[in-house]
Amino acid sequence: MFALVDCNNFYASCERLFRPDLVGKPIVVLSNNDGCVIARSNEAKALGIKMGVPAFAFDGLFKQQKVHVFSSNYALYGDMSSRVMSILSAFTPDIEVYSIDESFLRFDGFDYFSLHEIGMKMRKAVSQGTGIPISVGFAPTKALAKLANKIAKKRPETGGVYVIDSVEGLEKEIATFTIDDVWGIGPQHFKRLKGMGIKTVLEFTQLPDQWVKKHMSIVGLRLKRELAGIRTLDLEEAKPKKNIAVTRSFNENYTDFEKVKERVITFATICAERLRQQDSYCNVIQVFIHTNNFRPDQPQYNRMITVELPFPTNSGIELAHFAVDALNRIYKTGFGYKKAGVLAMEITPAAQAQRMIFENSDPRHAQLMAVMDKLNKALGQQKVKLASQDLDRVWKMKQERLSPRYTTRWSEIITIKC
């Protein structure tokens, strides 16, 4: 049996932990640059605030309904996440951390235990240890565990834990569960299936394999099996990342090459930093630039380029150099650029990095980068930069409503007046 454990309204719940005055109040959390709504408390959902809506369009409603608005505080969410996951891992050694707020757990050899009871114990332990509310779904496959988790959330009488462990139980649930809320069926697949009159999970599992394969690829076929109760997916081990991407939208359209160039250099140095964190090198980089896709009235230009590096590297200096070369090859004047990104690809562990005959990553950089990493870790991100970066820190993310990093900075720890 698998369990899918999911933190309820995770970011909003985190914001509430050190602000008990916000219990029962509507909360929303915004994306980078305070752009979109990416998390909502139940109270905010009840006000009709949808996931992903642009924040500026809701300023009026936020004021009128006294919605508490927060910028994303990833230092807090990341730390709370690892606390939750560490508590969960005491229940079984087989755990896959699926995202910042979700884990799959596998329970082998628990035949004589009540999984419902175990689920309730997990809820209690996480609540006691962190204050975060969770929901738990148990089922014989991962896709069904996801589904069971949704049921646990939807039906208050379940107490936040739901188990699908019999054929009858499975048949009963999938006969009524609609496909719009199923893991792996997004808006496009939903539209096509709906057009064919498919409404329930049961109906989806009865489609011919060939049809599913043709229109939803092998991925859809796996999903069909999983939903029919055939175990197709197992826990996945934590693997080193295949790609590392650093991309940002700008606060305004950039028409000046030098400004775009500075951003690309900064993104490349962050990529390099993350490569060093997982002790690996990249062999290929991709650089892209976009105009503002939300403004079709303005001239559009989207371009991406993939470049193989002459040697594997994780030096910020070298990566920045190659990224600028790439940018030069795709940059066109006469456009207002709104977004750019650098991706590190074909990542290999340091131990396996291929040495080249004629040219290799400058060995002095390894030492220099190690010192930079150490200083930045002690003094704060991006305190030591390349001269080609924005030294005046003109570029700044809009984060007007950032909460304190309660759990990771001594200077921001909560104070209690007694």
Next chain:
DNA sequence: TCTGGGGTCCTAGGACCC
């Protein structure tokens, strides 16, 4: 005026190679 970022996997077409 204002619209996130970071991932994965899959597919299609064009260029090019032998």
Next chain:
DNA sequence: TCTGGGGTCCTAGGACCC
């Protein structure tokens, strides 16, 4: 008159997830 088959790489985009 008549023009193959198999492969890779790159770009681009589609779909999904959180």
